[in-house]
Amino acid sequence: MSTEELREEQQFVSGLYARLDALREEAETAVRASLRQVGNGLQARLERDIMVAERSGLLAAFDAGENGLVFGRLAFRDGRDHHIGRIGIRASDTERTPLVIDWRAEVARPFYLATGHTPMGLRRRRHITTEGRAVTALHDEILDLSDTTRTGHESADADEVLLAALDSARTGRMHDIVQTIQAEQDRIIRAPHHGVLVVEGGPGTGKTVVALHRAAYLLYAHRELLAKRAVLIVGPNPAFLGYIGEVLPALGETGVLLATLGELFPGVTATGTDTPAAAEVKGRAEMADVLARALADRQQ
Structure with a gap:
């Protein structure tokens, strides 16, 4: 099993969380600044409340991304390579290409639908397992049989990740299935x-x-x-x-x-x-x- 692949994904995930922390700090600062604004008149108060609501919504999304922020990676035949996660995050406010793509975006659909018979342009699909901010396991599915590259993380059982999720400990609360949607x-x-x-x-x-x-x-x-x-x-x-x-x-x-x-x-x-x-x-x-x-x- 290749430790280099694990190290590469860990480096990416660590950088992603650093960006998440920066975005959270920006949102918290904006909320605090907005709450300190007194303003005169209904319009000023309305604008302040809208700003607080928008930034608070961002904070909720950032908090949601704390656990399992990124869980997949799509390698396309045409060279495109996308990480899939709970929320979409860009490297900067002006960067158009996201660091991680929201699972609900159309480009993320092959993560859930692609098969060997219908690969949807994929070369391989990777499942990334994390605990907190640490990458603990990788599971690669080869969808392009002509691709001879091997990472050492190829999964013999395509349902390995799903079975692991089903066998996970129960807590008395329903959990999301964003990593294992069929x-x-x-x-x-x-x-x-x-x-x-x-x-x-x-x-x-x-x-x-x-x-x-x-x-x-x-x-x-x-x-x-x-x-x-x-x-x-x-x-x-x-x-x-x-x-x-x-x-x-x-x-x-x-x-x-x-x-x-x-x-x-x-x-x-x-x-x-x-x-x-x-x-x-x-x-x-x-x-x-x-x-x-x-x-x-x-x-x-």
Whole structure:
């Protein structure tokens, strides 16, 4: 196994975190400076609040990148080479080519979809495993069989990274799957934004975590539109919302509202419980179709 490859990736990751720290310091300084501005008049206060909100959102994204900032690398046949991570980071404010590409960007799709049969222009795909800011393992998948270059990190099992994620310790909270999104999940996450999208599946098949990643993707692809309308995640109870509550912040998205059905009417919190008969009616499969139609009618 090549230690040179590990050393190279560690050097890149260390430089990336140095850039992250600098960006975080810049954002924190801007927030502090904005909060010290008193200003006269409504316009001045509005501009200050907008600046604070924007910089605070940046800080949330930078905090999200602290763990698992970069987890992939794409080597294309045409010589392009991109690192894939939780958030996009540029070397400077004027640099157009990013150091690391946001997983939601279109150029990152081959990381999730490319296969030996359909390599999508890739020569090889690398999975980068980190603990904190240290690179601990590399797993390379050869997608261009004519490429004879070997790094010593070629993986005999293409699902090795996925299996390692499934075997990882459970914490009682749902985690993001940004490093191991499968092709079927990616198609749902990046589906066009044309209204209601219903995802069906049995218990434990990943519907909720895919829906949360879709929310993160839509906020990336349609941020201006959704920032005006807001995004609401509705859950059956507070325990469920607590279980999923860390997924979107881990993806850099903190401006999403979470609520139970009993909290949807402003200023009112429902405390009653359904009778067994009412619960049975609400639990019927056809109720999902009724809700989908109602949502579709509302958007028309």
